[in-house]
Amino acid sequence: MTPLDDRGLTLGDGLFETVLALDGVLVGVAAHLDRMAQGCAVLGLPMLDRGRAQAEMQASLAGVGSHARVAVRLTLTAGSGGRGLDRLTSPSPRLFATAAPAPAPAGPARLLVSTVRRNAASPTSRLKSLSYLDNVLARREASGGGCDEAVMLNAAGEVACAAAANIFWLREGRIFTPALACGVLAGTMRARVMAASAAAGVQVIETHGDLVELEAASAAFLTNALIGVRPVERVGTTAFDPSALVQRLADAVA
Structure with a gap:
């Protein structure tokens, strides 16, 4: 004990x-x-x-x-x-x-934009520390809104991550994901997806993008060690279409 x-x-x-x-x-x-x-x-x-x-x-x-x-x-x-x-x-x-x-998640994820902000200036934002209350509150907010996960922005309004996952989106044949400086944990599956994308000849750009940029994407997906690659169905009222590239990446890291 x-x-x-x-x-x-x-x-x-x-x-x-x-x-x-x-x-x-x-x-x-x-x-x-x-x-x-x-x-x-x-x-x-x-x-x-x-x-x-x-x-x-x-x-x-x-x-x-x-x-x-x-x-x-x-x-x-x-x-x-x-x-x-x-x-x-x-x-x-x-x-x-x-x-x-740990059963595999069923189907694409529905995301709610959380009111809980990520503190990019804190060293713990890039650690798997035992102080995870912001993430707990963000996930609780998403669950209360009928969603599977929360999108967390940082204090500058940049997309950082989900409560328990990294986030990626697709636009014009390229993949974007928040830079670590946005207050992002360097996920193990994030690294694997970036390597698989490079091997497939798909450019991955680490960006300081806001919610408008995310909502303008053609597709989005979440990653972590337990879910692998999970497509995103919608963020708030913005819906995304299924993507063959996302499925190929999911197969590549499975």
Whole structure:
């Protein structure tokens, strides 16, 4: 049991990763561990024990039975640290993993533009930190509006991401996605999609685009490690048509 003075519990001081397991095999785990290790460096936490992390994730799969598709969450906290904001001089992080069935999403996504803004100036906007309340509130707002996901803009009004996914859109044969400087997490599936697009000879442009630019697109899609590539049906009242290119990218990274 996590102690009541754990900094992940009391302050959100820590990181997490969510990895897809297919038939017991962790998909793209190296990229997830790379990102967590980079996050440890940013937060000033000790070096990630990659071997233990992978062992914890693999062990967590024993608790979900024979499900073919499983989400494995790896959590790293800064450990116990006394009262207040300051950590111990030599923190002892806690590392553990949990797993749960993760059915593939059904059909294209409907998106609502959230009133919750992404803070592009915050270092945590580019980390999978345990402080995820803005994303929780954005997803709650989308669910309350009958939608699957939320589009999050940053303080400058630029499209940043979805609550739990990166976002891409198509226009005139090119693919656009928000630049990391917009307050975007460098998603593992985002990187795979960009590589697959380049391999297919399709230009990907990292942009500082606003909602008008997104709504003018011919198609859009979301990406993360669990959903892969999921087409977007509509953003607010703006509808998108199915795209053969989006389906090809989905097949390429499946």
